[in-house]
Amino acid sequence: MTTVSDGHAVVHAPPASDTPEMLLWEPKFPSPRGLDMAASMFDARPTWAGEEGPRPRIIIAAGAFAIEWPDLARKDRTHERTEKRRQAAVDMAATYIAAGEELPERIPIREITGWSRKSRARMVRALCEIDYRPMLSDRTRIPAMVTLTYPGDWLTVAPDGKTVKRHLAAFRRRYEKAWDEPLKAIWKLEFQRRGAPHFHLLLVPPHGLSKMPGARATSAAKVGAGRPFREWLSAVWAAIVGHPDPEERARHLLAGTGVDYSDGLKASDPKRVAVYFTKHGGAQAKEYQHCVPESWVGPGLGPGRFWGYWNLERVTAQVEVTPEQSVQAARIARRWAHAQRTTRQVTVIRHRGGQVLPQRPDIIGLAGAQILEPVAAPRRRKVRRRVRRFGAGRGFVSVNNGQTFAIAVARALSLPGITQYISRSVRTEVLTSVSGTSLT
Incomplete structure (x- = not known):
């Protein structure tokens, strides 16, 4: 200065x-104007007409690429219930005011002891979507x-x-x-x-x-x-x-x-x-x-x-796609995230090894001796594990340029044979995401 x-x-x-x-x-902050162009490169499905079930969608931001499976019909019903509760609260407050009485004091019951992992994830995604x-x-x-x-x-x-x-x-x-x-x-x-x-x-x-x-x-x-x-x-x-x-x-x-x-x-x-x-x-x-x-x-x-x-403000562009396209896009983003070799520190439990007792026929190897006759209490150890994204076909990844990343994913989905050929594992993953149960 x-x-x-x-x-x-x-x-x-x-x-x-x-x-x-x-x-x-x-600074390399991408312009939000290119988000709509990136979203237009995906094959959008017809507009929602009130049918039940989840409808996968891809959300593109300046620094994030996300895949969600919202159930729009369920969200609509949840919104109606929320409006009814709000209207009931307003009517109750009007009754107290009309009677000349004070509103009952709201007593908090929640205790906050730390910063939750969900709040951290929401912060990361919000900061990646801000313009x-x-x-x-x-x-x-x-x-x-x-x-x-x-x-x-x-x-x-x-x-x-x-x-x-x-x-x-x-x-x-x-x-x-x-x-x-x-x-x-x-x-x-x-x-x-x-x-x-x-x-x-x-x-x-x-x-x-x-x-x-x-x-x-x-x-x-x-x-x-x-x-x-x-x-x-x-x-x-x-x-x-x-x-x-x-x-x-x-x-x-x-x-x-x-x-x-x-x-x-x-x-x-x-x-x-x-x-x-x-x-x-x-x-x-x-x-x-x-x-x-x-x-x-x-x-x-x-x-x-x-x-x-x-x-x-958070600026995003979204497009609804078919379940097959959503699964393929999630696989591409998951493999890209895996290639980044991002790790996080976790705490795991480690049991100290026991002594093998060969005179016991029901003990097989060191693992059996460790379970039946441990010689020490378990201990906790801090290790670093690879972070896994899009575990259930949903989630988001932080990228330096969301527009460029989304265009690359759209081009990969448009390759010959990608959208036409759906293997049994992909079909199983789609049905699992829709029904919420595992298939064998």
């Missing part, structure tokens, strides 16, 4: 296009990873998850007022080893100085006014958290935030963004970052969602 002085104030000018940081960052071009449209601004932490005595200002989420919402409002632009960002919640929560946000920091509020503005709106982004960030976040102890607040003002452009430069395509957020604290050695502290374990005390995004 260069600095230009106008004689009165120091203004941080935007970096030139030939600066080192701009030369290092080469990042509105956030990265200005090439004079490079993305950065912003960190928001809490002071040493964090329980005083963050007694539960709702309070922390209110702090995050307040930060978003103050950003939009101070910089006069909507905050386009991706955020993720993690926990330090001491239990304190902290947020990681991928955003594009603004240039220049924050806006000066009017004379009638509140004292909160004047915090950090007329400062560059780093100084504004430290002042505003310390004011939002607002620790009552002056010493804790002073230390939090100095070390409560961070802006890392080197991590922001890694956001070059949708897959890299998703992988970075997944691995950021996702290693097995740092799994504690996804464990809720004991003081937050209880009904209504949990953190709620661990991730989210602001002012960004």
